[in-house]
Amino acid sequence: MNTPNTYTNGEITVRYDPKKCTHSEHCAQELSEVFRTAVIPWIHLDAASSERIAQQVSRCPSGALSCQRIGMCTAVK
Numbered sequence: 001m002n003t004p005n006t007y008t009n010g011e012i013t014v015r016y017d018p019k020k021c022t023h024s025e026h027c028a029q030e031l032s033e034v035f036r037t038a039v040i041p042w043i044h045l046d047a048a049s050s051e052r053i054a055q056q057v058s059r060c061p062s063g064a065l066s067c068q069r070i071g072m073c074t075a076v077k
């Protein structure tokens with residue numbers, strides 16, 4: 001189940017902490033199908049593979065994005 005800052009597709013759970021976000025827009029520029037700036041909910045996990053999403057989460061420079069899936073995510077914070 002998705003909550004305002006937690007999103008899941010059943011394989012991966014992505015969390016967003018708006019207090020940490022520095023608005024670098026790495027996520028929206030590099031994977032715009034998932035990290036959408038003009039649509040609510042802004043994280044759409046059905047638009048890419050869980051592997052690709054985890055890869056993008058690991059590129060978040062502030063730590064605002066984190067994810068959980070054993071053996072896959074490198075960005076669990």
Ligand code: SF4
Nearest residue numbers: 021022024025027060
């Ligand atoms: S990459 Fe991270 S810091 Fe940059 S806009 Fe996305 S969530 Fe915020």
